[in-house]
Amino acid sequence: MNAHRGELTVMLAGRECRLRLTFEGLAEIEGRLEAGIVAVAGRFSERSVGTREVAAILSAGLQGAGEAMDEAALKAAIMELGFVEATRLAGRLLAMGLGAEAEGEVPGKP
Numbered sequence: 001m002n003a004h005r006g007e008l009t010v011m012l013a014g015r016e017c018r019l020r021l022t023f024e025g026l027a028e029i030e031g032r033l034e035a036g037i038v039a040v041a042g043r044f045s046e047r048s049v050g051t052r053e054v055a056a057i058l059s060a061g062l063q064g065a066g067e068a069m070d071e072a073a074l075k076a077a078i079m080e081l082g083f084v085e086a087t088r089l090a091g092r093l094l095a096m097g098l099g100a101e102a103e104g105e106v107p108g109k110p
Contacts, residue, residue, distance in 0.1 A: 017069070020065040022097075
């Protein structure tokens with residue numbers, strides 16, 4: 001794990017995986033969710049996050065770190081992890097990807 005690069009190491013689907021959001025990953029999240037990344041981050045602060053947001057963020061994080069996991073395996077991993085924990089993980093990854101965690105900020109809050 002290299003927190004300075006916005007990288008996390010977590011257990012998903014019974015194996016250790018790295019997650020890292022890149023600029024391309026942030027753009028992918030925007031495209032999948034048809035919303036700007038600030039609006040997506042705002043959903044976390046408003047506690048109105050759904051499965052689509054969590055899956056999009058974790059998928060982009062896996063790809064950004066060079067990890068391979070298909071959509072079905074990712075959905076199963078989210079269910080195995082538990083939605084609340086997966087949401088926390090996605091929120092932390094998003095905060096790191098936006099540079100907010102280093103500043104102690106919450107995604108979506110000024």
